[in-house]
Amino acid sequence: MQLSKSTIASIGLALISVSGVDAFWRLPCANPIVVERSDPIVSPGKLSGHLHTIMGPDSFDFTIPTSWTFAEAKKKTKCSTCQVSQDLSAYWTPNLWFRAKNGSVAPVPQYGGALIYYMQRPHQSNENEKIYAFPPGFRMLAGNPWVRSDKTATIKAQKAINYACIAPNKANPETFGFPKINCELGLRMQVFFPSCWDGKNIDSLDHKSHVAYPDDINYGICPKSHPKRLVSLFYEILFDINKFKDEWTPNGKDVPWVLSHGDATGYGLHGDFLNGWNVDVLQKAIDTCKDPNGDYKDCAAFNNYRIEDKVAGECFLTESVNEKTTGWMDKLPGCNPITYGPSDAAPVLNCAVQAAIGARKPISSDMSALGWEYDSCVWDSIYDRTFPLETKIWDNKMTIDMCINHCKKKGFPLAALEFANECFCGTKIRSDRKGAGRCTMPCIGNKNQNCGAEARMSVYRKKGYVAKRETGHARRTSKPAEPVLGDVEMKTIGY
Incomplete structure (x- = not known):
């Protein structure tokens, strides 16, 4: 099942009640940029102990120094999964x-990426109180990963961490731990960050002490030790637990749910934020964007x-990181024994089995031995083919080499692979099909190669051939164009 952003947004918003004295905007992040054991705040330059689902720019890495600013990030960023380009956070x-009952585990699919709220x-007694943008290099954490019971639920920092069970025609109460019912439309993680700042430090040893919650988590007074009010930050991340209803x-x-660091209670939910905003733009948005509907597109900034x-x-x-993170597994990635509480847990030290950080796996393969090279990842549609349908072959042993050799014999300078086992040939690439990127489906005949994906094609060209980009919609049938996956605003990401 797929939900649009508007549907998700209309379901409800915890901890947020817009009144005449405040406003907010939602920043949609379409997908995770990556899911891996990376945490440049807690574990800079090292493997994190557990997997994270990470939204943001493709400049994200295991090490991001506190000197990281928007200008620095922009030099190294080609794109972001979040939809305001002046935010590279x-x-x-x-x-x-x-x-499962036999102890094996599998990742729960995520609906899209996240909705990030800036409030x-x-x-309440001072509508004109100055609200500050996050300073350059600023970072912070919310939540405690090692909590395993509700004994701390009365503490402000833990009240900021909870769940919403989304189900049709049901008003389920929010819970601090995992809800004990199925959620047909998804289980939503909710993380509310501190909004009071000491005004000096962009980080601290525990990544929390430089910030604090107000005495009332929504509209309270900041403590004297942290007198500056920051824009309030809130995450919503939705998981498709209904997939496992049977x-x-x-x-x-x-409940059968467990967070990636081994928490089977849900109380140890936590979130990380690393600022990459153009601070002037963020401050202008805070000062001028007062739309109570929360649509970021209505913010003139x-x-x-x-x-x-x-x-x-x-x-x-x-x-x-060369480690298995998808499909059914005997245990969680990293060293994360599953713990149920009520006693707090602790990280496993000196783990004997660890993977290594390596170069990121290339999306394309070297075909120079065949005299061909990678061109691009492009869109396709079954109702409006990018390459002629009559050139298509299918094989349950498909590889890039096989497809290239097929197109060479047919006299075509372009070979395109799609959906792991399909091959097409052509001479031109339509300009309206540019822009695809996630050609990451392993070839059915060689798991070390990528053969496009659903509605996406990995295109290779004869070396030296300039692949012309044609315009228009040639070969359109009488059927309406099939929406390619990129047209779906918030799609389920399966792992």
């Missing part, structure tokens, strides 16, 4: 897993800065 949380929330029976007691949905949806990073 990174947002991440642990990802969610299903634990102007002055103290694998468990809710009994109001036990962002005019001409928006990244289109399709571009954001195709932005991604390939993995740089």
